[in-house]
Amino acid sequence: MTAFRDSPRQTGPGRTALLLVNLGTPEAPTRGAVRRYLGEFLHDYRVVELSRWLWCPILHFAILPLRSGKVARNYASIWMDEGSPLLVYSRRLAEQLQHALPEVTVRLAMRYGRPAIADTLRALEAEGMTRLLVLPLYPQYSASTSASVFDAVVREIGSWRRLPELRFVADYHLDSGWLDALESRIREHWDLHGRGERLLMSFHGLPKRFETAGDPYPRQCEAGARALAARLGLAEGEWLLGYQSRFGREPWLGPATDETLRCLAGEGVKTLDVVCPGFAADCLETLEEIAAQNAALFRAAGGGELRYIAALNDGPGHVAALAALARRHLQGWRHA
Template identity: 40%
Template sequence: MSHLPPDHPPVKPRKIGVLIANLGTPDSPGYWDMRRYLNEFLSDKRVIDYPAWKWQPILQGIILTKRPFSSGKNYALIWDKAKDMSPLMVITMAQTEALRARLAQDYGEQVMVDFCMRYGNPSTESKVAEMVAAGCDRIVFFPLYPQYAGATTGTANDQFFRALMKEKWQPAVRTVPAYFDRPSYIEALAASVEEKMGDAELLVCSYHGMPKRYLMEGDPYHCQCQKTTRLLRERLGLPEEKIITTFQSQFGPEDWLRPYTVEEVAARAQAGVKRIAVVAPAFSADCIETLEEIEGEIRESFEHAGGESFTYIPCLNERPDHIEALADAVKENLAGWI
């Protein structure tokens, strides 16, 4: 920029940032890394909304003393030892690289693509700072949760906005909304089911749970999960009795969204269903809830109740049709910017 005076600070060429976000992961399955991660996660008021005076003594005095051991053992079962990363980190990195390559086909080097995690590393704040430093004066922020929930999309956006508060020159921003009913997402989800379902008698769509109270307070997550299942059923051409919606990962004493996956698969086995397939449409990448909970606890519940064939259908991860669906959503939100 030849028109700038000699003593002017350097100005980077303008770029647009695309920052995808996922939940996060501990740096290792070890006790202290697990404790730091769980403390950040379970201290989030979007996740646990009890008053701090009531919740923090329980969290700091009881939960964070014991749970890092049990959670660490579960993470150790699925940890990618060759890369020394959790599967969620490995997959998110692959998704980022694939999305970067896909968007480069249309926009060249005008768009900078990176990822962050809501909890743990790399932090949202660090990646926003990197994008601003690289010259991004506009950022599309994309939480990779197909269905909106305050405890997932909402808190990811919160953290993004908090990061923006620290920037002297704040970029213009757009946040990508939930994509649970995008035709390209449903098509990719259906294709993954068709490839793996085989002769299963029942398709179980297992979504991450949340307290029922959140639904009653206006969170749209439950309704968006139900619609995802309906759209998937219609695309697959399945009768209503061949596909069900369930919820997993309950925590604490409250009543959560029902039916609970771990109980429902056992009940179906006891009723004579021998072969089921389970898909997790709320997760964009395989993680502890799918690789350990579904493949472990939920599988065991079904088999111990008399079930004979349990098929887990992997998340969409870095499948080309999934990357294309994500790219479609990004390009829609880049409209007018590029």
């Protein structure tokens, strides 16, 4: 028999909340904190779709002991005075969105780590929230990201006696405001530094079998990349698409970003601009993997300067785009 948790007694219309959710980050750039974070992240069946009997021994006795120290050092190389870049920029973004949307309560949560989704939802419930819009900060939908956020939200509110009205933003990869913000970010970079010989749009990778199973992620990455290239007036051959952050030995989406960099270096490209449209906020994968690790790889392969274009972070264009997106999804709800 299911035991439901008592809900606070409420009078009046209740409040509307916007829950922003990003992936998550360790609490500190230390081996122990990274191990806890990776343990939670890589234990999610949406992320690694393997039998727990097979996967858990590999994870806890091989991957976590071997990788936690290296990953902690990578985090230490990008850590800010205020903390992890992903959390710092996501928190600032939530604060700016609260100013842009005073009629709703805006909160930030992380799918893995803190602030946790369950804790944040319980705090919103205590504040009188009865209507909830969930906005995962993933422009492209994947079962490994957006669906995992949905799982965590439903797992928490499913235990409540009084359920809130619930809406969920699945993706926004062709949203005009988001594309406006990306276009503006790239043009600002070109105004300051000049235009590189190529523009590489690098997205986080996925195992190929996710696409085979029906995940729309690669199609959405490609559609958004083409829309952005068209806005920038780039012809075929002036821009490329790649997938980064491969893990394990199984086939992943291609072309791989690192292989693309080697090819471009071999072609004699000396200035390469790289943008990562799948990341709402700068993080380990953009600041360490692309701006540092892949820049070194490009030089070592005979290329020249790899110029990373910062994520939208808490920039005004990003705030305006997400505020407009939220307002469309909030239509018809009365806000206390």
